[in-house]
C-alpha cells in the first residue's frame with residue numbers, strides 16, 4: 311500500500327477561516343455585544359450587497375438553500391396538482407421541496423455537462439407544468455439562453471438552483487439573476503460558505519420578494535398578525551456579517567478554483583480512462599466540484615464497483631475524494647411511488663457509476679494538485 315505522507319483532503323474549510331480570523335472574530339464579537347442576533351440591519355446590509363453583486367433589485371436571506379427553494383415555490387403558489395421539471399442528477403433538496411409543497415417533480419435526464427438535457431426539458435412540459443428548476447451543478451452554468459427560451463414559450467417560471475454556483479456567469483449575467491428567482495446555499499463548503507446554515511433568494515420582482523419576506527417570517531408582515539402559513543427561516547446576524555466579509559473575497563476564491571480546474575484539466579484530460587468535465591463556451595463556471603468520470607474498460611462505461619476501487623486506490627495514495635451522486639433522484643427509494651424504472655434516464659444512471667469529485671478548494675496547493683494528478687495516473691496504470 312502506498313501511503314502518502316501528506317494526505318490531500320477533498321475539501322478544507324478551516325484554512326479559509328484562518329486567513330480571515332481577525333476580521334471574522336471582530337464582527338462576531340460586535341454582534342454578540344449588540345444583542346441583535348436575528349434579522350436586523352446587519353442582515354439587511356448583506357442582502358443589499360448580495361443583490362448588488364448579482365445585479366438584481368431584491369435579495370431575501372433565509373435559513374438554507376433548501377428553504378430558499380421551498381419558499382420560492384410557495385411564493386409562486388406552486389402546490390398540489392402542479393408539476394415542476396428538474397434534473398435527476400442533483401442533491402435531494404432540489405426535488406424534496408417540490409414534494410414538500412405538494413407538487414410533483416418531473417425528472418429529466420442530463421447530458422455530458424452533468425446539467426439538464428434541454429431537449430428533454432422541452433419534451434417533459436405538460437399543461438400541468440408550472441416551473442423549471444435548472445441546477446448549475448458543480449458550479450457549471452446551464453445554457454440559460456436556451457432554457458429561458460423554452461420557459462418563455464410555455465409561460466413557465468424558472469427557479470435557478472445556484473447552491474453550488476455562487477459567482478458563476480452565463481453570458482454577461484450572474485447565475486441567479488437570469489431566471490425569475492435564484493436560490494443560493496451558504497452551507498460551509500459552498501463557494502460562499504457561512505459558519506453554519508444559511509441561504510438567499512434573488513429576484514428582480516418586488517412582489518415575489520415581499521411575499522418571500524412574509525413567508526420566511528411566519529406569514530407575518532405586521533408582528534403577531536399572520537396572513538399565510540409561513541415558516542421560520544430567518545438568517546442570523548452573525549452569519550450575515552461573516553457572509554458579507556466573505557463576499558468580498560468570493561471572486562478571488564472562484565478565480566483560484568478556476569486555476570485549479572485548468573491545471574487538473576491540462577494533466578487529466580488526455581489520460582486514458584478519465585473523462586474530464588466539460589465547460590460550455592457561453593459560461594464561466596466556479597468549480598464547487600471538479601468531477602471526473604472514470605470511463606472503465608467495457609463498452610458500456612464503468613461500473614460503480616470499478617469506480618469505487620479507483621477511489622479506494624486514491625485513498626491509499628493519500629487522496630480523498632467524494633461521489634456526488636451515487637443514485638439519481640428518480641431511482642431513490644422515496645420516489646418509487648412516481649413509477650420511474652431503471653434505464654429510463656440512462657445518462658444520469660450511468661454517470662452515477664462513474665463520477666469522482668477530486669479535492670477542490672481555493673487553498674489547494676500546487677503540490678497537492680500534483681499529488682492528486684500523480685495518484686490518479688498511477689491508479690489507472
Ligand SMILES: Cc1ncc(COP(=O)(O)O)c(C=O)c1O
Pocket residue numbers: 374375376377400401403404445471473474494495496497507508509
Ligand atoms: C444543488 C443543491 N441544491 C440545494 C442544496 C440545499 O442547500 P442547503 O444545504 O443550504 O439547504 C444544496 C446543498 O447542499 C445543493 O447542493
